[in-house]
Amino acid sequence: MIKFNKSWLFAILLLFILTACKKDDDNDKQEETTVVEVLDEIMKEWYLWNDELPSLDVSNYNDLNTYFNDLLVDQDKWSFIANLDALLAFLNNGTYTGYGFDLQFEEGNNTPRVSLVYDQSQLYDAGITRSWKLLEINNQTTSSMNEDQIRDKLRDNSVSLLFENNSGEQKTLDLIKKEMNQNTVINSTMIPGQSKKVAYLVFDSFLGSSKAELNEAFNYFNAEGAEELVLDMRYNGGGSTEIANQLAGLISGNTYQGEIFSKYIFNESKSSENFNEAFSNQASAYGFNRVFVITTAATASASELVINSLKPYMGAENIKLIGSKTHGKPVGMNVFEVEKFNLAVLPITFHITDKNNMGYYFNGIPVDHAVEDDTTHDWGDIDESNLKAALDYINNNAFPAVTARAKKGYKREFVRKGLDELISAF
Template sequence: MLNKSLLPLIAIALLASCGGSDNQSQQPIETGFPSCSVPDQNEVFFKFLQNTYLWYDQLPGAINPQAYSSVDAMLDDVRFEQDRFSGFQDRQDYDDFFENATFTGYGFSSDQSTDLNAYIVRYVFDNSAAGLAGLSRGDRLTNINGFSVTQINRELLSNETVFGPDQVGFTINITFEKPSGEIINTQMSKIAVSTNTVFASQVFSSNVGEVAYLSFQNGFIEASDAELEASFAQLGNAGIDELILDLRYNSGGRLSVAANLASLIVGRSAVNDIFTTLTYNDKNSNRNSSFRFTSKLNALNLSRVVVLTTPNTCSASELIINGLAPHMEVATIGTATCGKPVGQNPDFYCDKVLSAINFRTVNSLDQGDYFDGLPPTCLVQDQIVADWGSLDDPVYAEAVNYVNTGSCSAPTASKSRSRQSIELTTSPSRLDYQALLTGHLH
């Protein structure tokens, strides 16, 4: 299980390699403090910020490295006010998420914000203890390890108290309710969970032809490319005319994976065109570069894609929407995205990874800066009440309606993004980024 205190950092990790982790070697920096002490790390990481931070000109001229109890405290003090994305994490957590795709836990994600009396299961990883216990999307966990969720919320019990230590074999009793109303009491034990990112892939026939639905969650990570290629190979054999792409709980990751996914969707009509352009600060303008659409054997060659969104749809997920929009129609169903048109290449020192914003992203029409999120074409509040691809899911049901009719079932101010224009509106109030991921991994 991931500790509750690590969740914001994992959220950052989902974004930290947006644009690709270049892992450039750093020149040694002499600080005068013991190596890897807190003051030493404060000074080294501040110097990294002075060189690569997108908003380096908004930093103080200098800091007192001894004035901060941690690198997190230092960053919180010096960050630019618009920056709600930069952060630190331990190197092992970073490697486990991006490279190893593993963690110790039961293997599911939950929404803990919408029901004070239950944790709602967002998704369950393949071959996980949670899956073997019978958990699936839409289930309501009401009792965990002897604690009712009502008690957990009332007493603010810690994740370790409720779910136990990060120890393979640790076993808990759980009670959960299926959407059908069936109550199940069972046990599950922690294992080394191998995370997947494709959670569902299915095809159905409609009055516009063959429609594919693909649920892609939990990051754009190293393993995603192979999963996506396999899924699109199957979809290509089905002669797909339309695609519903579910990115509701995908908060980003590697930009190279996003470029591959976009290429698989749009296909031959955009090959060699710009998908997104990265612009660094004026000290690093030599690093400015573009990702282009590439030729893909399993590309669907579509003219429209319908994307499901929530405030957890972030970074690389938003690049899919913004980057495809000049080349095809992109309709979004759900709620506004998180608003992250910027990205990070990580800096490493001691056992810490600094993922600080150091470039902005725009599409081939130079459109970006959607810090208030990308608005939905059809506004529908997310409700986790059924498994993937069920018409009982109101967001999915609205997407199916849009595919069939080309319009929303209820009026919405936004329009679909198309080759002609992109409408980037602002939301009157947006959640702080650290509050976006209210669903947790266990």
């Protein structure tokens, strides 16, 4: 999760602005610091594990990313540096350059399926949705390619793709990369034909643009008189803690406004920065007595924060997790702007807990009902295994005895890190 300052224009994160500073020598001369010196200064002061930083010889490095990664402790899988302009564009509006979709593999299957499509993607315009198979890239079958080969092909500025749906219909799209904004609410709908009025929300990232999208979704649920909520965050890797606070308030209906939402604990030398954050007031808050959350190992950071922080208020029995255990990131980062070098430094800087100091879930948050991620159905399809499990509980007060249980074999993954992991799309 990423923390910004509420006084910043977009009111998203606690932002520490650090430009390349200057220092006086004995002759009162001004000498500009190097990017490595600025990086070292940030890490020594703010890094959560700053007492474990190694002493590195910068002359052995010709790449800043490699130098930065070698500073990190083994436990830290998340700290990164990035182009400042690109990072802020994404955190504000989900802006990135790409094709506007992502892929997932089924376990034991070498042909990837479309896992999500953004509204500004050409796939969306062509009617290609989650569950379609990607059969070919530039006339080469994806089943004959490894993950790196698929990813490398989709890094090109143009590509020809052949898709097929579950009925055998095929479509070929010739795509050119373009700048677009990711919508973070992928789907918000009411599920028909249930014993109660069930709201279904697919939420993909906690970004500045999420605020209006979430308010619109909950205003819709309010107008429809929703009684139950299924919150699908299976691919949500996190983002702004302020948006996490917003989502928690929308779900709980401002019931806990002013009470502790989360606690932030910095390194020992920065313990004076420790603080508690209260639930903020949400004009579009609706309020549910319980929530069913669909999760996978890609559910991380701010997503886990919402789950962990609501449990002591709503009760663990009223927050049902379905799918597979979450990623396990009970820590967060601040954004340090180094404007001179157009560099953003995002080191892990704090632990985060609920009001009762519960956190430290580095092994992930376990689920109440294990179900395989089902990419063979579109969002909101009542036959999709995770949504079906939630609906069975809502209708029968129990999870199904027979379901698509989470498998434990090998599943191919597209490995991403840093800003690529935040964007998490082709």
